[in-house]
Amino acid sequence: MDFLMPPVPPDKDGGRQQSLTGELAAVTMRGLDLALEQRVLVTLSGHDLEGRSVERKLPICSAEVFIVLKALAIAGRDKPKDAYDIHFVLLHDERGPQGLAKALRRLRPHDAIDAAIESLQRDYKDIDGRGPHDVCAFLGRSGDDKLAGDVLAYVQEFLSSL
Structure with a gap:
């Protein structure tokens, strides 16, 4: 733990x-202060190890702050899953890249957000950048220019909406 x-x-x-x-x-x-301040409650339900039905509300970090934390992680370590996690959130959050950017704008100014933006700008400059490359590698699709282009487009849309 x-x-x-x-x-x-x-x-x-x-x-x-x-x-x-x-x-x-x-x-x-x-950026952990942002994660603690910008929590959302999600409800998880299922069965415990003894087969009983259970339901719990758990606080999690908001999606826009999750992107900040993952962008900071990319800057400090070499784990392709961090880039994939950013792509997954941008692709699947119901607000989309523009909505996530709008939510993040409300939290500025904050030094962790500024550093995360710098990280994204550096690693998602073009299709051959570290971010698109890492997403493709994580998914076992190295050299997939279509996927790399999609990854780049989502992050660029997010950045341009900030």
Whole structure:
């Protein structure tokens, strides 16, 4: 289990361990304050391990803030799933790229949002950029220019709507 917390000075970018006790530390995560402030409740229902029906409301990070966190992750590590997660949200959120951008605009100014935008602009410049490439690689479709073009188009639409 990972414990997360917003960065504390001088660790403005996150990604480091912050000691909490002699034996317990939390990983600092830039933008986590947004995730905690911009929560939405989702209802999950199903059956527990003993076959009983259960339903719970769980707080999750809003989709627009999830994009921010994933864009920051792309800037700090090499995991193609981060790019795929951004693509998935832009493709499947009912508000679409423009609606997600509109929701994110309301949260500005915020340094984590600005850094995320820089990350997206850098990694989604063109069809050969890291973002489109990573989505294709994650899906096992390396070299699929149509998919890469779609990935690029969604992120560019999101960015141009900010």
